[in-house]
Amino acid sequence: MFSLFRKHIDSFNxxxxxxxxxSHLIPGIDxxxxxxxxxxxxxxxxxxLGYQKVITTPHIYWDYYKNTSEIILEGLQKVRERVEQEQLPIQVEAAAEYFFDAHFLDLIDNDEILTFGDKxxxxxxxxxxxxxxxxxxxxLLLGKGYKPIMxxxxxxxxxxxxxxxxAEDFRRRGVAIQLNLLSLTGHYGESVRHQAELMIEKNLVDFVGTDCHRIEHLEIIKRNLKKKNFSKLSELNLKNNQLL
Known part of the structure; x- marks a missing residue:
């Protein structure tokens, strides 16, 4: 019995x-x-942990984090220079995590949006x-040719x-769904973990992200990779690796 059980708890890769x-890796801006x-x-x-690329996404939330494309891209350049100096084997790009507010709508109208991958x-x-x-x-997003990810x-x-x-309704209308890996650990509470597991069970996840703000977040994820809910991620048709 135990040997059979162990076959099902290999770490999610x-x-x-x-x-x-x-993630939130540009230093000092959020x-x-x-x-x-x-x-x-x-x-x-x-x-x-095995990642080849990080597309970091600082907050643009005008009441709290008045970041602009210029601020983010300047920060990205400095990060890339340091990555090259230290010869880290990882690619780094940047976009943003936009909060739904009036400022975001203005940015869409003015085509001042940071995108990644296929828009x-x-x-x-x-x-x-x-x-x-x-x-x-x-x-508005679809009309401008963007591909929104919630x-x-x-x-x-x-x-x-x-x-x-x-989730089904949003996906039907062209919105991709992103799930936080931390949600599967109970980091945000049991209700959030339950919702995340439901979404995985029904194959309603397009992307997964760490939403990493600090090293503890990655350590929590690493400690939970053998959990059953993480193993189920391998059954999804995730689009993350299409961003390479």
């Missing part, structure tokens, strides 16, 4: 994901990495109160009573 597309040494520590850990745009909603005009946002869908509490139906 993050090398198969290959690309992390949600609630992620504090300085360049911190950024390098995080990138070394990403490489150790993907990562955005997040408020966690507690459902916005009334998400449909407008989706319409960040950490499992964390929006107002969708918890209808997670599967809403």
């Amino acid at each position: 993050l090398a198969s994901v290959a690309v992390d597309m949600h 609630d992620g990495a504090k300085d360049m040494d911190n950024t390098m520590e995080l990138l070394r850990k990403f490489s150790e 993907y745009v990562l955005f997040e909603l408020p966690f507690l109160v459902e916005p009334y005009n998400v449909d407008q946002l989706i319409f 960040a950490h869908f499992e964390r929006y509490l107002y969708y918890h009573s209808k997670t599967l139906a809403m």
